[in-house]
Amino acid sequence: MKTLIKDCCIIKMTNENEIIKKGYILIEEDKISKIGEGEYKDLKDEKLNIIDGEGTAAIPGLINTHTHCSMTLLRGYGEGLPLMKWLNEKIWPFEAKLDAEDIYIGAELAALEMIKSGTTCFLDMYYFEDDICKAVGQSGIRGIICTPVIGDDWQQRIERFKAFYKRNNGSFDGRIINMLAPHAPYTCTRESLEQSAKAAKEMNCGLHIHIAETLDEVETINKTYGCSPVEFLEQTGIFENKVIAAHCVHISDKDMEILKKYNVTAAHCPQSNMKLSSGISPVSKMLALGINVSLGTDGASSNNNLDMIEEMQTASYLQKLSTSDATALSPYETLEMATVNGAKALGLEKEIGKLDVGMKADIVLIDLNKPHMVPIFDVCANIVYSGSGKDVKTVIVNGKTVMEDYVVKTMNEKDILNSVKKSVENILSRQ
Amino acid sequence: MKTLIKDCCIIKMTNENEIIKKGYILIEEDKISKIGEGEYKDLKDEKLNIIDGEGTAAIPGLINTHTHCSMTLLRGYGEGLPLMKWLNEKIWPFEAKLDAEDIYIGAELAALEMIKSGTTCFLDMYYFEDDICKAVGQSGIRGIICTPVIGDDWQQRIERFKAFYKRNNGSFDGRIINMLAPHAPYTCTRESLEQSAKAAKEMNCGLHIHIAETLDEVETINKTYGCSPVEFLEQTGIFENKVIAAHCVHISDKDMEILKKYNVTAAHCPQSNMKLSSGISPVSKMLALGINVSLGTDGASSNNNLDMIEEMQTASYLQKLSTSDATALSPYETLEMATVNGAKALGLEKEIGKLDVGMKADIVLIDLNKPHMVPIFDVCANIVYSGSGKDVKTVIVNGKTVMEDYVVKTMNEKDILNSVKKSVENILSRQ
Numbered sequence: 001m002k003t004l005i006k007d008c009c010i011i012k013m014t015n016e017n018e019i020i021k022k023g024y025i026l027i028e029e030d031k032i033s034k035i036g037e038g039e040y041k042d043l044k045d046e047k048l049n050i051i052d053g054e055g056t057a058a059i060p061g062l063i064n065t066h067t068h069c070s071m072t073l074l075r076g077y078g079e080g081l082p083l084m085k086w087l088n089e090k091i092w093p094f095e096a097k098l099d100a101e102d103i104y105i106g107a108e109l110a111a112l113e114m115i116k117s118g119t120t121c122f123l124d125m126y127y128f129e130d131d132i133c134k135a136v137g138q139s140g141i142r143g144i145i146c147t148p149v150i151g152d153d154w155q156q157r158i159e160r161f162k163a164f165y166k167r168n169n170g171s172f173d174g175r176i177i178n179m180l181a182p183h184a185p186y187t188c189t190r191e192s193l194e195q196s197a198k199a200a201k202e203m204n205c206g207l208h209i210h211i212a213e214t215l216d217e218v219e220t221i222n223k224t225y226g227c228s229p230v231e232f233l234e235q236t237g238i239f240e241n242k243v244i245a246a247h248c249v250h251i252s253d254k255d256m257e258i259l260k261k262y263n264v265t266a267a268h269c270p271q272s273n274m275k276l277s278s279g280i281s282p283v284s285k286m287l288a289l290g291i292n293v294s295l296g297t298d299g300a301s302s303n304n305n306l307d308m309i310e311e312m313q314t315a316s317y318l319q320k321l322s323t324s325d326a327t328a329l330s331p332y333e334t335l336e337m338a339t340v341n342g343a344k345a346l347g348l349e350k351e352i353g354k355l356d357v358g359m360k361a362d363i364v365l366i367d368l369n370k371p372h373m374v375p376i377f378d379v380c381a382n383i384v385y386s387g388s389g390k391d392v393k394t395v396i397v398n399g400k401t402v403m404e405d406y407v408v409k410t411m412n413e414k415d416i417l418n419s420v421k422k423s424v425e426n427i428l429s430r431q
Numbered sequence: 432m433k434t435l436i437k438d439c440c441i442i443k444m445t446n447e448n449e450i451i452k453k454g455y456i457l458i459e460e461d462k463i464s465k466i467g468e469g470e471y472k473d474l475k476d477e478k479l480n481i482i483d484g485e486g487t488a489a490i491p492g493l494i495n496t497h498t499h500c501s502m503t504l505l506r507g508y509g510e511g512l513p514l515m516k517w518l519n520e521k522i523w524p525f526e527a528k529l530d531a532e533d534i535y536i537g538a539e540l541a542a543l544e545m546i547k548s549g550t551t552c553f554l555d556m557y558y559f560e561d562d563i564c565k566a567v568g569q570s571g572i573r574g575i576i577c578t579p580v581i582g583d584d585w586q587q588r589i590e591r592f593k594a595f596y597k598r599n600n601g602s603f604d605g606r607i608i609n610m611l612a613p614h615a616p617y618t619c620t621r622e623s624l625e626q627s628a629k630a631a632k633e634m635n636c637g638l639h640i641h642i643a644e645t646l647d648e649v650e651t652i653n654k655t656y657g658c659s660p661v662e663f664l665e666q667t668g669i670f671e672n673k674v675i676a677a678h679c680v681h682i683s684d685k686d687m688e689i690l691k692k693y694n695v696t697a698a699h700c701p702q703s704n705m706k707l708s709s710g711i712s713p714v715s716k717m718l719a720l721g722i723n724v725s726l727g728t729d730g731a732s733s734n735n736n737l738d739m740i741e742e743m744q745t746a747s748y749l750q751k752l753s754t755s756d757a758t759a760l761s762p763y764e765t766l767e768m769a770t771v772n773g774a775k776a777l778g779l780e781k782e783i784g785k786l787d788v789g790m791k792a793d794i795v796l797i798d799l800n801k802p803h804m805v806p807i808f809d810v811c812a813n814i815v816y817s818g819s820g821k822d823v824k825t826v827i828v829n830g831k832t833v834m835e836d837y838v839v840k841t842m843n844e845k846d847i848l849n850s851v852k853k854s855v856e857n858i859l860s861r862q
Contacts, residue, residue: 076813
């Protein structure tokens with residue numbers, strides 16, 4: 001069975017000027033087999049599942065390159081406290097009570113929220129990773145699920161990762177991929193970082209890490225190692241692998257040179273950086289230097305949602321503000337961060353992040369028939385500045401329709417909301 | 432006929448601790464007659480129109496204290512240009528082509544967008560004011576519609592205002608109110624400001640003005656008058672009236688003292704200030720000094736929507752970022768800016784901005800049964816940080832239901848979107 005999306009505007013993300021005002025996308029199996037302007041000519045000769053794209057814009061599925069998916073369960077928990085008090089008294093004690101079932105439910109909620117807001121692939125860092133793989137795999141979207149390395153038992157965690165990787169990597173038609181996630185330079189020892197780097201090389205997998213999120217971190221690393229977090233990580237061999245570095249808020253020119261040299265991706269999380277008073281990442285500068293910068297929401301407790309379209313707006317406006325240049329980070333460049341650059345970050349640039357023949361059919365249709373979306377002078381500006389995840393009408397991942405006309409097909413929304421309620425009640429009742 | 436909203440969470444905005452987990456609101460005519468916890472007891476004895484509020488939170492209708500409503504027609508027009516090039520080459524030539532009918536359609540679109548995102552009252556500054564009053568009046572929401580004073584014909588504009596005021600102020604059951612809007616200290620002469628102040632005093636109406644939006648403005652005023660915009664305006668007598676000052680980005684401690692002394696409201700527009708690289712208003716500092724700070728979206732071309740819930744999130748995060756204090760501007764304080772403080776700004780604090788007995792029934796029900804809105808640890812945080820205008824389910828203004836269960840009752844959405852399309856085509860075809 002083939003699927004045809006007809007009469008939609010198409011933002012291919014292959015080139016800023018290559019926006020098709022009205023065209024079609026043909027999907028065969030898991031891939032895009034044809035894409036073009038106007039009408040699809042062979043309409044009568046084939047058995048087609050047709051999706052009417054009239055009044056919508058097709059964009060590549062959005063790629064969230066930094067989150068902690070099951071933290072959806074902690075959305076809004078302990079608001080209004082200073083960072084360390086919030087972590088020590090609220091977040092960490094709550095997390096310590098979570099069991100595998102809670103994590104599964106939290107991951108289901110995250111996947112549901114992501115589908116509804118147009119995210120088709122995400123990079124995660126949270127524990128009970130097998131349960132996350134299962135929830136995400138069943139939801140129909142792609143997940144790069146990582147084993148976190150942190151704490152005294154880091155050696156066991158790295159060992160556990162190897163078996164976990166063999167069990168899960170490439171499962172669910174290749175939609176589940178696994179990476180290793182040494183937490184951060186200030187929470188991991190030098191040895192655990194070196195061993196993480198070595199394990200990643202051995203498994204030929206990527207690494208997901210937090211870098212230079214706060215000034216405190218930079219000061220701590222400087223006191224301990226006499227250099228910046230980026231310089232320290234270079235010494236550990238971490239960067240000799242594919243690395244996605246979340247945040248990169250407080251980085252020097254020298255740090256940027258290192259990131260560039262090793263093709264490290266900076267995963268920018270503007271809403272989290274604002275909410276936690278972390279600071280402003282020099283995104284425009286990094287992009288000008290040729291560093292790959294992608295976009296992430298961070299966990300739901302520091303955002304407080306997983307809406308990548310909202311995140312794009314914030315990313316763009318924050319660079320305009322911080323560079324005093326109203327032309328900084330255009331809607332198209334911001335869309336690139338959330339699609340093309342995200343794919344490149346994950347090493348999936350030949351499969352996702354663009355709408356083109358031969359690419360995986362990860363497609364999101366944005367509803368343009370809404371009061372806040374008209375008139376349409378600049379469709380990218382309307383999506384990034386006027387829109388939000390709630391304008392996502394239809395979502396296709398790996399050729400399969402996971403949401404059509406606002407109705408999620410792969411998950412029962414009501415059941416999940418009820419499970420979340422029960423799960424949270426259970427967690428709070430535990431000592 | 433009375434209307435009962437039952438089984439909803441109620442955020443009265445009378446006090447941070449006074450949140451009713453499950454309760455009712457009884458509406459008689461245009462006012463709230465009863466409000467309380469649990470079930471409304473006299474249910475059997477009365478003829479009631481019942482709205483099921485299960486799974487929603489009731490908040491006061493949001494008050495947008497700075498916008499240019501018909502600029503919805505310019506949404507996304509001329510993106511990507513530096514400010515003065517954008518104004519000179521795009522915005523102003525486009526605006527010069529607008530006629531009364533375009534403005535009417537643009538105001539309809541704005542009112543529709545505002546209803547759908549929970550705004551029930553707004554303060555405007557745009558021309559063809561009679562047409563705006565008509566569109567807004569018919570939409571069912573409240574509008575404080577102003578006559579702009581700018582340019583060489585300022586005297587005629589002030590004269591015209593007096594007749595305009597007599598025609599429109601208090602019309603549509605009191606939902607339309609009029610004020611005078613001297614544009615800004617750098618676009619108005621000293622004399623026109625003095626005469627605006629005098630006219631406002633004579634008519635006993637408020638003044639709506641832009642103040643200290645950009646550094647350029649501050650420098651221009653300093654060169655011309657040897658003082659700050661706020662100090663200059665004090666000399667003109669403007670502040671001897673009720674004044675809503677949009678932006679207040681670049682203001683000194685002395686300026687703040689003056690704003691406080693005259694009870695001037697600062698209408699904060701964070702998304703516009705970010706998008707146009709204007710800067711960050713010292714909102715937390717102003718609030719600490721006891722200055723009334725309200726919230727506005729500015730026009731749709733510098734935002735690019737009229738969503739006050741999105742604006743609240745940005746306002747809160749921007750203060751956390753700029754003050755390096757993650758506890759700055761809490762969700763509740765931000766809600767105050769968009770309700771209580773907005774009402775105070777407009778001199779309507781005895782009528783709107785709170786949910787309480789005797790207040791006008793301007794009520795918004797927020798849908799909490801959505802993946803991004805669960806779990807609910809802190810309902811204010813969920814609304815301000817996780818939600819957006821698109822979670823607004825039902826809207827009541829002046830006791831009348833203008834939207835119920837996502838369906839706008841006072842306007843035909845499809846017709847308006849079509850009118851906008853035709854209007855824009857017409858405008859672009861004009862020489």
